[in-house]
Amino acid sequence: MIRVGVNGYGTIGKRVADAVAAQPDMEVAGVAKTQPNFEAHTAVERGYSMYAAIPERAPLFGDAGIETAGVVDELVADADVIVDATPSGIGAENRSLYASYDTPAIFQGGEDASVAQVSFNARANYDDARGADSVRVVSCNTTGLSRLVAPLEEEYGVEKVRATLVRRGGDPSQHSRGPINDILPNPIEIPSHHGPDVQTIFPELSIDTMGLKVPATLMHVHAVNVTLESDVTAAHVRQLLEDQSRIYVIPEGLGLDGAGKLKDFALDAGRPRGDLWENCLWGESIATEGRDLYLFQAVHQESDVVPENVDAIRAVTDSADAAESIERTNRTIGVGL
């Protein structure tokens, strides 16, 4: 059993903990939180041992009726792997803590690539992370683009990717983010930083990205143009993408015309928290002209990185190969619509 500690139990951390708990070869060693809020109470109800992320705040947990198993250092010492899901920048501050206990660490996409030895996407570069001491699971947008680029690169060769990312302003609980009523080129600089992030997975890839932010919380939507190295047909590309376990090619006729209905679909399907772990790619949008491919896809920012974190844990412990890990993760949490 791989004992996994989760430091930072917010949007990503709580989902990763639940996904880890569902794995037959893993268990949750505990979770570390800064404050005894509603998520702390849920964690305890789910049976996760609670550790104080900031030792001086440990008494607050007792005051709130939450028993702690110790402080974060003890969790790091006890765990075989730590998943750091703290806010952007805090992971880098925590790096020396994990190193001091020789505990391999999985960081998230809000950190700079330099935080870890390897930037990671299971479909694209699992083997690069096998046995590594530190791995960064790339951001939600980079995960979505990497899952798309990997099969296209293998099957046809990619000359150039151009992607426009229409980004949600914040997650549903982030009431301080925005815009509330605006449409922002964001970042205004072109190309945006997203392309270089994809290049942490595909160093040779030519990719330019542009970003916008809109008043939505549901998902990001990507408008993608890929110039391939050979002529393709839409039908051939569609078949290739339908064969990818973490891409859901949305069939015509279901009325899934946007992120809102996709989220409803996930809730109706009984998905935990209405999560969509797969890239949701509109089949009807797949269009080709010579070597040019065009399509729209949506990625659920709160959950698409969750199966990737589970695979990253198997990679750093070198306990399964890519195909085994991806299959096991998919089966146990229910990836595949």
Ligand code: NAD
């Ligand atoms: P979040 O704010 O929802 O959760 C972070 C949690 O960490 C909170 O519970 C916070 O209280 C806690 N925390 C703060 N300081 C801490 C500390 N010193 N020690 C331990 N815990 C601490 O953030 P999130 O959205 O889950 O993001 C976490 C990471 O995942 C970031 O790097 C982010 O960029 C990345 N990420 C986020 C999304 C997304 O859309 N939410 C998607 C992909 C990747």
